[in-house]
Amino acid sequence: MNEAVQTSSAFTPRVFSGIQPSGGLTLGNYLGAMKRFVDTQDTGVQSIYCMVDQHAITVWQDPEKLRHATYELCAGYIASGLDPEKSILFNQSQVPEHAQLGWVFNCVARMGWMQRMTQWKDKAGKNSQNASLGLFAYPALMAADILLYHATHVPVGEDQKQHVELTRDIATKFNHDYGVDFFPIPEPVIEGTATRVMSLRDGSKKMSKSDPSDASRINLRDDSDTIAKKIRKAKTDPEGLPSEAKGLEDRPEARNLVNIYAALNEQSVDQVLADVGGKQFSEFKPMLAELAVEKLSPISSEMTRLMADTSQIDAILAKGAAQARDIATPILKETYKIVGMVG
Numbered sequence: 001m002n003e004a005v006q007t008s009s010a011f012t013p014r015v016f017s018g019i020q021p022s023g024g025l026t027l028g029n030y031l032g033a034m035k036r037f038v039d040t041q042d043t044g045v046q047s048i049y050c051m052v053d054q055h056a057i058t059v060w061q062d063p064e065k066l067r068h069a070t071y072e073l074c075a076g077y078i079a080s081g082l083d084p085e086k087s088i089l090f091n092q093s094q095v096p097e098h099a100q101l102g103w104v105f106n107c108v109a110r111m112g113w114m115q116r117m118t119q120w121k122d123k124a125g126k127n128s129q130n131a132s133l134g135l136f137a138y139p140a141l142m143a144a145d146i147l148l149y150h151a152t153h154v155p156v157g158e159d160q161k162q163h164v165e166l167t168r169d170i171a172t173k174f175n176h177d178y179g180v181d182f183f184p185i186p187e188p189v190i191e192g193t194a195t196r197v198m199s200l201r202d203g204s205k206k207m208s209k210s211d212p213s214d215a216s217r218i219n220l221r222d223d224s225d226t227i228a229k230k231i232r233k234a235k236t237d238p239e240g241l242p243s244e245a246k247g248l249e250d251r252p253e254a255r256n257l258v259n260i261y262a263a264l265n266e267q268s269v270d271q272v273l274a275d276v277g278g279k280q281f282s283e284f285k286p287m288l289a290e291l292a293v294e295k296l297s298p299i300s301s302e303m304t305r306l307m308a309d310t311s312q313i314d315a316i317l318a319k320g321a322a323q324a325r326d327i328a329t330p331i332l333k334e335t336y337k338i339v340g341m342v343g
């Protein structure tokens with residue numbers, strides 16, 4: 001992140017990223033996003049992190065569960081180490097400028113661009129005529145999330161790379177169509193050993209909040225026994241662990257467990273394999289379970305503590321929304337002026 005953030009640009013480096021409150025947080029969200037957000041916080045670059053509830057409703061959400069998941073997500077951000085005094089932490093729907101800029105970008109983005117998005121194809125599936133218009137337009141709103149703050153760097157997991165590339169296309173087209181150099185062309189920041197944490201049941205599928213199988217993921221709120229049980233039951237192959245990363249090729253489930261271990265323990269895959277190479281999974285899985293419990297249970301306990309008094313979270317969100325609007329309002333105003341809106 002440090003290296004990427006130092007890239008020279010006419011725009012002041014600023015980091016933006018978001019997570020959907022579309023269910024309970026997973027180990028994938030933690031390693032692919034939250035843990036990396038925390039690492040960025042102390043680099044001195046202004047960082048803005050969002051709960052993207054408007055993205056969550058692109059597929060139907062039970063209203064009570066959505067509200068609860070939004071509070072839990074905020075608690076998860078803080079419990080993972082994000083400090084609302086250092087980073088701006090807010091909920092998307094509390095900053096109406098996201099939807100307003102999103103509309104402008106709906107008019108810049110092309111249908112063909114959206115149709116190529118793999119997330120759209122995966123989520124809409126064969127029944128795309130019945131998917132929401134919001135799900136189709138999701139990447140234009142995501143572009144608005146990022147560009148509303150003139151963010152230059154977007155830490156994400158692998159799965160969101162294509163959406164950040166589309167954000168770049170939207171910024172480029174807007175600047176070109178109106179003959180301005182108004183929006184930065186943001187960089188996706190995809191670093192580390194856990195940019196794509198896979199399902200524990202199928203090494204070809206991403207670990208996801210909305211996977212119907214709870215055994216496929218580790219939830220941040222799982223208790224120690226559940227974490228250990230899920231890791232014990234995780235799919236593997238019959239071979240032992242290799243001593244070098246090359247030996248994990250064509251072994252997606254084995255690679256996934258080693259990647260998770262490396263990310264949790266802040267080691268490289270080679271360092272992990274230097275220690276565990278030659279071991280069987282029957283020996284490695286308990287090591288992984290112990291490490292996962294050691295790292296995740298303090299987060300879960302802190303989330304429980306924060307959730308006991310949601311008025312504290314309300315106050316953090318109100319402050320974050322005000323800080324976000326201070327940056328967003330002039331940028332939206334200038335956008336409207338550029339496109340010729342009176343006001």
Ligand code: AQP
Nearest residue numbers: 019020022028032033156157195196197207208209210
């Ligand atoms: N399995 C993963 N590995 C690495 N990173 C991941 N992220 C999500 N899953 C993994 C990263 O977490 C951030 C927030 O993602 P999101 O929750 O907003 O949306 P998503 O990527 O669609 O995550 P899910 O869990 O799959 O949600 P649902 O099931 O609701 O669609 C992003 O940076 C993402 O890359």
